[in-house]
Each structure stands twice: as structure tokens, then as C-alpha cells.
Amino acid sequence: MENASKTLADEYRRLGGRRVAVIDDNIGSSRDWEGDTPEAAKFWRVHISSLSDREKRDVETFLPSLNDESDEPGGK
Template identity: 75%
Template sequence: MENSSKALADRFRELGGRRVAVIDDNLGSSRDWDGDPPEAAAFWEEDIAPLSDR
């Protein structure tokens, strides 16, 4: 499967991102238990966090 969401996730992981997807009561979110390297954290804040839930 290739789409824009996967491309963002792939780039985040390439930068060393370690967040984990969590599904609880059919609601999805991410957890930052281990912390991300600075480059991955900046990418998350600039390119992923602003996205709508849809």
C-alpha cells in the first residue's frame, strides 16, 4: 500500500521517529514513550501534528 499517509510515516521512521500507534475503544492516537530524535520530533510537529484527524 502506498499513499501520502504511508509516505509521511516512512519519512518519520527514516528520521528515527519512535512513536507508537495506539487504538483504545476504537480511537487511534500515538504515544511518545521513548522520545524522538530532534529531527524526527521537528518533522512530527511541522508535518504530522497539524493534520486533521481524518
């Protein structure tokens, strides 16, 4: 699925962005525990943080998820 939100998320990740999506009770946000590269941090600040809350949540849904268990033993 290609759309503006996915394109923004993909470019952010390509630049070294390390934020992860946190979806809890259908409320989305993102966390930056590992720190972004300077390029990714600037991209987030310029292109994503200025979006409306809804648009920002849309972008966050395309980030890797904290709830993703694919790295867990037995996960897919």
C-alpha cells in the same frame, strides 16, 4: 500500499521517530514514550501534528502498534 499517510509515517520513522500507535475501541492516537530524535520531532511537528484529526489518525495507523504482539514469545 503507498499513499500520503504511509509516506509521512515512513519518513518520520526513517528520521528516528519512535512513536507507537495506540488503537483502542477504534480510536487511534500515538504515544512517544522513548523520545524522538530532533529531526523526527521536527518532522512530526511540521508535517503531521498540523493535519486534521482524521489525517493524523491515518498516519498513526502506519506506525508500529502498541498492540502488536510480534515481539512477544510465540508471536509472528
